[in-house]
Amino acid sequence: MRKEYLIALQTIAYKEFRRFLRIWVQTLLPSIITTTLYFLIFGTLIGSRIGQMKGYDYMDFIVPGLILMAVISNAYSNVVSSFYGSKFQHNIEEMLVAPMPGWVILTGYISGGVLRGLIVGVLVTIVSLFFTDLHIAHPVMMVVVFLLTGVLFSSAGFINAVYAKSFDDISIVPTFVLTPLIYLGGVFYSIDMLPTFWQNVSLLNPVLYMIDVFRYSILGESDIPLKYGFSVIALFIVSLLALSLRLLNKGIGIRD
Numbered sequence: 001m002r003k004e005y006l007i008a009l010q011t012i013a014y015k016e017f018r019r020f021l022r023i024w025v026q027t028l029l030p031s032i033i034t035t036t037l038y039f040l041i042f043g044t045l046i047g048s049r050i051g052q053m054k055g056y057d058y059m060d061f062i063v064p065g066l067i068l069m070a071v072i073s074n075a076y077s078n079v080v081s082s083f084y085g086s087k088f089q090h091n092i093e094e095m096l097v098a099p100m101p102g103w104v105i106l107t108g109y110i111s112g113g114v115l116r117g118l119i120v121g122v123l124v125t126i127v128s129l130f131f132t133d134l135h136i137a138h139p140v141m142m143v144v145v146f147l148l149t150g151v152l153f154s155s156a157g158f159i160n161a162v163y164a165k166s167f168d169d170i171s172i173v174p175t176f177v178l179t180p181l182i183y184l185g186g187v188f189y190s191i192d193m194l195p196t197f198w199q200n201v202s203l204l205n206p207v208l209y210m211i212d213v214f215r216y217s218i219l220g221e222s223d224i225p226l227k228y229g230f231s232v233i234a235l236f237i238v239s240l241l242a243l244s245l246r247l248l249n250k251g252i253g254i255r256d
Helices: 003-022 029-050 058-088 092-097 102-128 139-161 168-185 196-202 208-220 226-250
Strands: none
Touching: 003 058, 003 102, 003 168, 029 058, 058 092, 058 102, 058 168, 058 208, 058 226, 092 168, 092 208, 102 139, 102 226, 139 208, 168 196, 168 208
């Protein structure tokens, strides 16, 4: 990598890091509070009535899904809000006229989303230790899934920001697409509990594969073969990154 490209990448990534860290009360704290409420309501109150799921205490079973849910929402929201903010303030034009390729700009913004998702994921994991005795079966795989999920949803947030024409547009996808996919992705239940028809429908949900792989990395238990989970993640990452780079290079939604 050319030195000037590396400097530009570091500058964008550092700017993104400073941005969400400066307003940590809005970017980091809400996920901790929300996840704590999930643990109290679903884990402690409801979980005590449910008992075990797939041989694990219900609290232990939902921990991976809650952690990854925080990573998904934060990686997505960081990039969509930051890049749209740059469009709204016309800062992005300065980057586009600068002598650096589109992939440097894209990597810088995605790095910010991944870093925020990773920090929130670690904080939520620490919070979970107050509610359950967490034993991580595959630590390396856990970190890999952290990073891959962050990249995937940072890319998705970038695409949302490119097409957004108002601040209202950046909340449509998280509200009407992302949230239903997460809640129907097996965070609070195993798909083995569903009738055959709904199991097949659930398999169309890409978030299910990510949560399932992440649950395996922590509990060592999964509903879907790992090769399918990683294949879906890789497919979406490649597709979304390619689309993001194409949109950026063509200036779609930016020069319009």
